[in-house]
Structures are given as structure tokens and as C-alpha cells.
Amino acid sequence: MSKQAPGKVDMEKIVSLCRRRGFIFPSSEIYGGLSSCWDYGPLGVELKQNIKQAWWRAVVQERDDMIGLDASILMHPQVWAASGHLEEFTDPLVECKTCHLRWRVEDLKDSNCPSCGGELTEPRLFNLMFKTFIGPVEDSASVVYLRPETAQGIFVNFQNVLNTTRKRLPFGIAQIGKAFRNEITTGNFIFRSREFEQMEIEFFVKPGTDQKWFAYWTQERLNWYVNLGIKRESLRLRQHTQKELAHYARECYDIDYLFPMGWSELEGIANRGDFDLVQHASYSGKSLDYFDEETKEHFIPYIIEPSAGVDRSTLAFLCDAYDEEPDKDEIRVLLHLHPSLAPIKVAILPLSRRESLVQAAKQLYADLRQCWMVQYDDAQSIGRRYRRQDEIGTPFCITVDFQSLEDNQATIRERDTMNQIRVPISELKTTLAAKLSGEELFVLPPGGKIWKGESPA
Ligand code: ATP
Numbered sequence: 001m002s003k004q005a006p007g008k009v010d011m012e013k014i015v016s017l018c019r020r021r022g023f024i025f026p027s028s029e030i031y032g033g034l035s036s037c038w039d040y041g042p043l044g045v046e047l048k049q050n051i052k053q054a055w056w057r058a059v060v061q062e063r064d065d066m067i068g069l070d071a072s073i074l075m076h077p078q079v080w081a082a083s084g085h086l087e088e089f090t091d092p093l094v095e096c097k098t099c100h101l102r103w104r105v106e107d108l109k110d111s112n113c114p115s116c117g118g119e120l121t122e123p124r125l126f127n128l129m130f131k132t133f134i135g136p137v138e139d140s141a142s143v144v145y146l147r148p149e150t151a152q153g154i155f156v157n158f159q160n161v162l163n164t165t166r167k168r169l170p171f172g173i174a175q176i177g178k179a180f181r182n183e184i185t186t187g188n189f190i191f192r193s194r195e196f197e198q199m200e201i202e203f204f205v206k207p208g209t210d211q212k213w214f215a216y217w218t219q220e221r222l223n224w225y226v227n228l229g230i231k232r233e234s235l236r237l238r239q240h241t242q243k244e245l246a247h248y249a250r251e252c253y254d255i256d257y258l259f260p261m262g263w264s265e266l267e268g269i270a271n272r273g274d275f276d277l278v279q280h281a282s283y284s285g286k287s288l289d290y291f292d293e294e295t296k297e298h299f300i301p302y303i304i305e306p307s308a309g310v311d312r313s314t315l316a317f318l319c320d321a322y323d324e325e326p327d328k329d330e331i332r333v334l335l336h337l338h339p340s341l342a343p344i345k346v347a348i349l350p351l352s353r354r355e356s357l358v359q360a361a362k363q364l365y366a367d368l369r370q371c372w373m374v375q376y377d378d379a380q381s382i383g384r385r386y387r388r389q390d391e392i393g394t395p396f397c398i399t400v401d402f403q404s405l406e407d408n409q410a411t412i413r414e415r416d417t418m419n420q421i422r423v424p425i426s427e428l429k430t431t432l433a434a435k436l437s438g439e440e441l442f443v444l445p446p447g448g449k450i451w452k453g454e455s456p457a
Pocket of ligand 1: 268
């Protein structure tokens with residue numbers, strides 16, 4: 001679908017498009033912005049929402065073995081002692097003795113400051129969790145943390161879910177929510193920020209079946225991106241070396257995307273073994289065993305965790321969809337977003353602002369917005385209005401012209417091919433519904449009957 005070669009998209013162009021068209025703004029911009037925090041604008045919020053919905057649909061709605069959860073951001077401080085975050089969630093950090101910028105040792109290419117070339121201090125460990133206080137007194141007894149991942153909310157609710165849903169192994173719990181990390185080096189737009197959203201699955205399995213499920217989820221998650229339009233060659237699986245493995249992981253693969261700055265992690269899939277439930281059972285004193293009714297055994301399940309970032313996915317979908325093509329003397333910029341992700345599904349464009357056309361177009365607008373996010377636009381020439389919609393990834397534009405008033409037909413124009421078909425207005429809703437779900441349609445003769453599936457010709 002997209003013509004731009006993998007990895008060839010310029011980040012500046014993505015940032016500028018997002019800013020210009022209202023996808024993403026710097027946070028608190030009128031005050032000069034806040035480092036590495038971002039606000040999703042009117043189109044960004046739709047895109048992000050659609051990504052989360054597509055994920056939820058694939059991993060919860062369409063499966064028998066998954067259920068959802070929404071845990072709170074603030075959790076008991078012992079959670080972070082049990083999880084290892086108080087001890088382990090640290091990055092070795094060096095500071096430049098000249099400009100005082102701080103750097104992750106992992107990101108350094110040589111032993112001098114990447115910004116000014118100055119001498120660097122010895123590495124120190126720096127905890128990435130944001131600390132705050134609960135209640136009116138700011139003392140050590142009231143310290144709580146903003147969660148650095150959503151996963152722990154799932155682990156601590158394992159028994160609650162088991163007791164209330166009658167789920168048996170293997171099954172998983174999915175959660176989407178905000179996470180916070182006081183990252184030392186941020187940047188690359190929304191790729192690494194201090195406040196971000198995660199989409200996490202914790203899939204509980206019987207020990208011994210974990211490798212099979214680990215392989216299954218790795219493939220399943222890779223397919224999810226491809227099914228939503230990301231080019232397969234822009235994605236790769238990368239296995240963590242023994243040295244890289246997090247303290248809780250037995251095995252881990254990253255799904256990397258070829259971002260403009262190079263291959264970088266989009267999602268991590270880890271086999272966490274029984275680490276989490278053993279830790280929480282030990283710190284809380286509560287049993288987190290599972291009783292297998294078939295074998296009459298008690299055991300602690302193993303956990304497979306596919307952990308994705310909403311913001312990184314948003315960036316990957318934008319980069320992969322971005323395209324430019326020559327159009328007469330100009331350049332047509334377009335986003336080949338998958339229809340289910342596109343912020344606006346349909347734009348209604350009356351050919352002119354003549355009262356009778358505007359009335360008919362607004363009637364259509366009122367009708368179609370019951371089903372989808374629809375935009376109405378009658379400003380400027382039709383060509384310019386098509387370009388505006390191409391640039392924000394709207395898959396279909398509907399033009400209402402003078403003939404429409406006579407024959408009750410309108411034109412559907414497709415974003416990617418710029419093909420146009422004329423369709424009876426009474427059949428627009430069903431035609432769009434089919435097209436948005438990817439069905440092939442043929443209209444014979446022009447303006448006539450609509451066929452689904454194979455061409456009747
Ligand atoms: P990285 O190595 O890039 O810091 P990570 O391995 O620490 O990432 P995980 O802890 O595995 O990341 O988190 C799971 C997912 O959450 C990541 O794959 C990513 O999509 C997202 N994520 C993690 N940290 C950030 C961040 N600071 N900003 C945006 N998304 C993030």
C-alpha cells in the first residue's frame with residue numbers, strides 16, 4: 001500500500017505534519033513546552049484511540065482466553081519492592097562536567113559528552129520511578145510512585161480475576177494505561193517520553209507450556225502490526241542476549257520497527273517465568289497459587305508478557321503510512337493509514353457552497369456521522385480539500401455535485417488510488433461500511449447496482 005521505502009521517512013516531516021494538522025503538540029506549549037511531554041490534538045486523539053481499540057479488539061474482544069482490567073496508577077509502595085523496581089529499575093548515568101547534561105551509559109558512543117565533548121563523571125545509578133506523596137503529610141511514610149509499567153496492576157489482581165471469572169489456565173489479562181518513567185535521555189518525538197501509554201498482556205500458563213506460548217505470542221503480536229498495514233520489512237524480531245535480559249526475564253524478544261532514527265523497540269515479549277507471582281506472594285503473604293482441577297496440583301503459573309507502547313505504535317503507524325507522490329507541479333502528501341486506524345473515515349465535500357448542495361451534503365453528513373467519524377468541509381477548491389484529507393489519511397471522500405440533486409447519486413473518491421465511483425446515495429452507508437472493512441466492491445454500470453466479492457463482469 002505505502003510506497004515510501006522502509007526507514008526512509010524523515011522524522012522532521014512527521015513532526016511537522018503532526019503539528020500542522022493537529023495530531024500532536026508539545027505539552028504546555030504556550031509556556032515553552034515541557035521536555036519530552038506531548039499532547040494529542042483532535043486528530044491524534046482519534047488515531048491513538050483507534051490503535052487502542054484495534055488492540056483491545058484483537059486481544060480481548062475476539063478471544064475466549066483473555067479478559068480486561070483497568071488498575072489504578074498509584075499502588076501500594078510494597079508492589080515496587082516486590083517487583084524489583086526499587087532495586088533494579090535504574091539506569092547507569094553519567095554527567096558532563098562542563099555542560100551538566102546527563103546521559104545513559106548505554107547511549108554513549110565514546111567517553112566524552114555527545115553535546116559539548118566535555119569530560120564525563122563516573123556512572124551513578126538513577127532510579128527511573130517518579131516519587132510523590134499520598135495524603136497531606138510529605139514524609140517517608142507517605143511516599144508512593146507513579147507506576148512505571150501497567151503490568152504490576154495485573155499481577156496483584158491475579159487472584160481477584162481468578163475468583164470472579166472462573167477462568168482456567170491458559171488465560172490472559174490485558175490492560176491499557178498510562179505509565180511514567182523519569183527517563184534520562186528522551187527524544188525522537190513521542191518515541192521516548194516521560195509519560196506514555198502501554199498496552200500490556202500478562203498471559204498465565206502452566207509451567208512447561210511457556211515456551212510454546214512465548215513463540216505463539218511473539219508471532220501473534222508481529223502479525224497484529226502487519227495486519228494493520230505496517231510493511232513486514234519495516235519490522236524485525238530481535239532476541240535479547242543473556243546480558244541484556246531484565247532481572248525477571250527468562251527469554252525476551254523485541255519487535256523492532258525501522259524508525260527514522262534506525263531500528264528501535266516497538267514492543268517487548270518476555271517469558272517472565274514465575275518471578276512476579278512468587279515475589280508478590282512472598283511480599284504480601286497471600287497465596288497466589290493456582291489449583292489445577294484435572295491434575296489436582298497446586299502451582300504458580302508462568303507468565304508470558306507482550307508489552308507494547310501506544311505512543312511508539314502511533315509513531316510507527318504514522319511513519320509507515322507517510323508517503324509523497326508527484327502531482328502535476330506539486331507533491332501530494334498522504335497517509336496510507338489502515339481504514340480502521342484513520343482518524344476520519346469519510347469526508348463530505350459539496351462541490352460548491354450553493355445552498356441546495358450544502359443542504360444535501362449536510363443531510364448526508366448528519367446521517368453518516370451516526371456511524372463513523374466524518375468531516376464536513378466546504379472551504380476552498382475541491383482539489384485542495386482532497387489534499388487536506390489525503391494528508392490526514394481519510395480513506396474516502398464523498399462529493400455531492402449538481403447532478404446529485406437530479407439523480408440522487410454521489411461520488412466516492414478513494415485516497416490511495418484516487419479512483420472515483422458513483423453510487424446511489426441510498427446505498428452509500430452500506431457501500432462505505434463494506435469498503436471500510438476492506439471488501440472489494442464493483443459498481444455496474446456507473447451509478448448502478450453494487451456487487452460484493454468477485455466482479456460480476
Ligand atoms: P527502552 O529499552 O526503549 O527504554 P524498555 O525495554 O525499557 O524500552 P519496556 O519496559 O519493555 O521498555 O516497556 C514496554 C513498552 O513500553 C516498550 O516496548 C515501549 O513501546 C513502551 N515504552 C517504554 N518506555 C517508554 C517511553 N519512555 N516512552 C514511550 N514508550 C515507552
